[in-house]
Amino acid sequence: MRQHLIELVLFSTYAELRAEAARSYLGLIWWVLEPAMMMGAFWLVFDVILKTGGPDYLPFLLIGLTIWQWMKSCITHGGYAIWSNLPMVRQVQLPPLVFPLVAMLSDTVKFLCIFVLLLVILWCAGYPPNSAYLALPILFLAIFLFAAGAGFVVAALVPLVPDMRFVIEQVLTVVMFLSGVIFSLEKVPPPLNELMALNPVAVLMDASRGILMHGQWPNWVGLSKVGAISILACWLGAIVVSRLSPRYPKLAT
Amino acid sequence: MGEVLIELEHVGVAFSAQRRISGGRFWALEDVSLSLRRGERLGVIGRNGAGKSTLLRAIAGILVPDRGTIRRAPVSCQLLALAIGFVPHLSGRDNAVLSGLMLGLRRRDIVSRLPAIREFSELGEFFDQPIASYSAGMTMRLAFSVAIQVEPDVLLIDEVLAVGDAEFQQKSGAAMRARMGEGHTVVLVSHDEQQISALCDRVLWIEHGRSVLEGDRDTVFAAYHRDMHPVGHAA
Numbered sequence: 001m002r003q004h005l006i007e008l009v010l011f012s013t014y015a016e017l018r019a020e021a022a023r024s025y026l027g028l029i030w031w032v033l034e035p036a037m038m039m040g041a042f043w044l045v046f047d048v049i050l051k052t053g054g055p056d057y058l059p060f061l062l063i064g065l066t067i068w069q070w071m072k073s074c075i076t077h078g079g080y081a082i083w084s085n086l087p088m089v090r091q092v093q094l095p096p097l098v099f100p101l102v103a104m105l106s107d108t109v110k111f112l113c114i115f116v117l118l119l120v121i122l123w124c125a126g127y128p129p130n131s132a133y134l135a136l137p138i139l140f141l142a143i144f145l146f147a148a149g150a151g152f153v154v155a156a157l158v159p160l161v162p163d164m165r166f167v168i169e170q171v172l173t174v175v176m177f178l179s180g181v182i183f184s185l186e187k188v189p190p191p192l193n194e195l196m197a198l199n200p201v202a203v204l205m206d207a208s209r210g211i212l213m214h215g216q217w218p219n220w221v222g223l224s225k226v227g228a229i230s231i232l233a234c235w236l237g238a239i240v241v242s243r244l245s246p247r248y249p250k251l252a253t
Numbered sequence: 254m255g256e257v258l259i260e261l262e263h264v265g266v267a268f269s270a271q272r273r274i275s276g277g278r279f280w281a282l283e284d285v286s287l288s289l290r291r292g293e294r295l296g297v298i299g300r301n302g303a304g305k306s307t308l309l310r311a312i313a314g315i316l317v318p319d320r321g322t323i324r325r326a327p328v329s330c331q332l333l334a335l336a337i338g339f340v341p342h343l344s345g346r347d348n349a350v351l352s353g354l355m356l357g358l359r360r361r362d363i364v365s366r367l368p369a370i371r372e373f374s375e376l377g378e379f380f381d382q383p384i385a386s387y388s389a390g391m392t393m394r395l396a397f398s399v400a401i402q403v404e405p406d407v408l409l410i411d412e413v414l415a416v417g418d419a420e421f422q423q424k425s426g427a428a429m430r431a432r433m434g435e436g437h438t439v440v441l442v443s444h445d446e447q448q449i450s451a452l453c454d455r456v457l458w459i460e461h462g463r464s465v466l467e468g469d470r471d472t473v474f475a476a477y478h479r480d481m482h483p484v485g486h487a488a
Binding site: 003004007008011012015016018019022023088089090091092093094246249250 | 340
């Protein structure tokens with residue numbers, strides 16, 4: 001049973017990526033081109049026009065946006081996955097968590113493509129590889145768990161209250177600005193900055209930039225706290241989904 | 254007769270009528286009881302909206318009953334759904350694997366049956382083309398060819414005995430009848446009385462979500478006809 005589900009999740013992920021690549025003329029290129037265009041837009045507004053940045057601003061922004069886009073797409077795509085697969089939920093008996101998991105895994109594959117490009121840009125811009133890169137797999141695991149935890153909770157509730165979708169996008173935009181994705185939290189005056197540094201997303205952003213820009217090992221205490229919160233959220237999401245799962249096949253899309 | 258695999262006692266399934274905070278509920282299935290033994294072929298008859306498809310989904314375990322109980326022996330139970338999980342931009346081959354996985358097959362099983370699926374669907378070279386380029390008939394042929402590979406302990410069928418053009422309808426109908434004749438346990442829902450009387454040993458008649466009569470084929474059909482055509486029958 002378990003092996004069958006693993007096969008199903010992996011093949012569905014492959015199918016989703018393959019279908020997405022086949023849907024447009026440029027196919028796979030869009031996975032990289034679309035985020036690159038978005039990063040260009042932010043760079044234009046915040047660095048060239050508003051001059052909020054400093055000498056290190058471009059790598060700071062690129063890292064922040066790359067990581068944030070990954071988290072955001074896992075939370076939204078994963079979060080809407082059960083709702084958008086309700087026609088299937090009505091016809092086959094599968095654990096509903098399969099659907100968000102497939103969405104999150106395919107977003108993760110896309111993120112890894114973008115991340116390789118990010119590394120090349122960083123190396124060209126004078127931020128060479130360093131030994132702290134060894135911490136990246138652990139950091140990525142923490143980021144994935146955090147996004148998955150949030151995504152599962154959203155995925156459990158959106159089928160019952162589809163109206164939530166309109167709120168979630170806005171909430172995520174606010175979270176992005178409060179987490180030091182676009183500008184450094186050091187610019188926020190105290191005591192507010194200390195409060196904002198408690199935000200798990202901000203911890204993950206700091207750790208990513210520390211590794212990629214400064215060769216610093218992550219703050220393990222902070223990272224473990226985020227990990228613990230994430231595992232708790234995943235567990236909570238899985239419980240809520242399994243509690244609500246008898247109701248999903250009866251819902252209209 | 255074999256042991257009882259699935260037993261329903263006074264099962265009811267309710268849907269909420271609207272997406273409102275305090276929406277009312279309606280009972281698609283009010284009170285249905287049945288027992289299904291190994292090797293039995295049970296037909297379910299009833300008018301449109303009698304709750305036949307809801308009943309099938311409850312037996313499959315997709316819908317959890319809101320009242321009554323369902324007892325199920327540890328057996329696999331699969332609703333024969335056509336084109337489940339099909340993705341338009343993928344090839345027929347990839348869709349066959351995906352759909353097979355959704356229907357509960359292991360990957361190695363479905364892969365080993367790909368040649369048979371390709372053969373049965375008569376798709377030829379199109380098997381490796383995206384199904385977005387298929388006609389509706391071709392898609393149904395692929396869907397049926399995949400679905401017929403699934404071999405659960407209890408097979409649940411909702412009016413999908415024959416699909417496609419006249420020729421393929423004959424072929425798919427024959428394959429389905431052959432499958433039902435192999436001693437599998439089957440529940441078949443259909444409007445088509447002839448189909449049910451040809452394929453099933455026992456029949457359950459439901460009306461307005463309630464079981465009216467369950468028994469051997471001829472007894473139930475006789476009562477069903479008396480109810481449907483009371484005057485004609487008296488004449």
